[in-house]
Structure formats: C-alpha cells, structure tokens
Amino acid sequence: MLCVQCGTRSNPCRCKVVGPTVGLLACAAAAVVEWPVGAVVYIFRHMKGRRIMAHPIHVVYPRVSSAIPI
Template sequence: MLGVGLPICVQCGTAGNPCRCKVVGPTVGFLALAAAAVVEWPLGAFIYCFGRHVKGRRIMAHPATVVYPSVNRAIPI
C-alpha cells in the first residue's frame, strides 16, 4: 500500500522563534498556496486568453505573492 506524503517545508535562519527554524508556517503556507492555485491559475489563464493579459497574470501570481507569504508570516513556528 502506498502512502501519501505530506510536503514538509523548513525555513531556517528566521528570527521569529528561539530555534530560528520554521516548519509549520511554511508547510501550511504551501498547502494554502496549492489550494488557491487550483482555483486561481485556471481562472487567470482563462482571463489571459481573452485579452486581459495584465489581470490574468496578476490573478495567477496571487497565490505565490499574497497567499503563501501571509500564511507563512501568520504562524511563527
């Protein structure tokens, strides 16, 4: 039986906690990015195809530029 692996993201060198490493914030941020990307990337591509290039690019970039950083910063460990 094959198990489904949970992506674990580690960010070291931060000053947000005493051990200077974050595991939970980046991992939850990645999962939030993936969930938002499932919806926003096809929508952005659809809008891009109909001539709204700047708006389509902005929608497709939203998970990486807004969702991931905000979730990552919200969880300090």
C-alpha cells in the same frame, strides 16, 4: 511534504516548519482555483491574468507562512 525555513528571527529556534508547510498547502489550494481563472482572463486581458495567476505565490503563501511563527 514538509517545508523548513531556517535563519528566521520569529522564534527562538530560528527554524520554521509549520508555517511554511501550511503556507505551501494554502498556496496549492488557491492555485487550483486561481490558475485556471487566470488563464481564461489572460486570453482577454494579459496583465490582469498574470496578476491573478501570481496571487497565490505573492500574497497567499507569504501571509499564511508569516502568520504562524513555528
């Protein structure tokens, strides 16, 4: 699995490969834990469950992907 993001200004090549790939792996690892927890919480508190299930996509992936400029 390899992710490529072109058109960025964070490096001279304007393409990122390592950051998005590691970000996707970190997102998948967080999702394995957070989606089942979010599903259980969703039964009782809908908005809280949705926020938990959205956390890997909205927080984990962007932070990891932008932390690695390559």
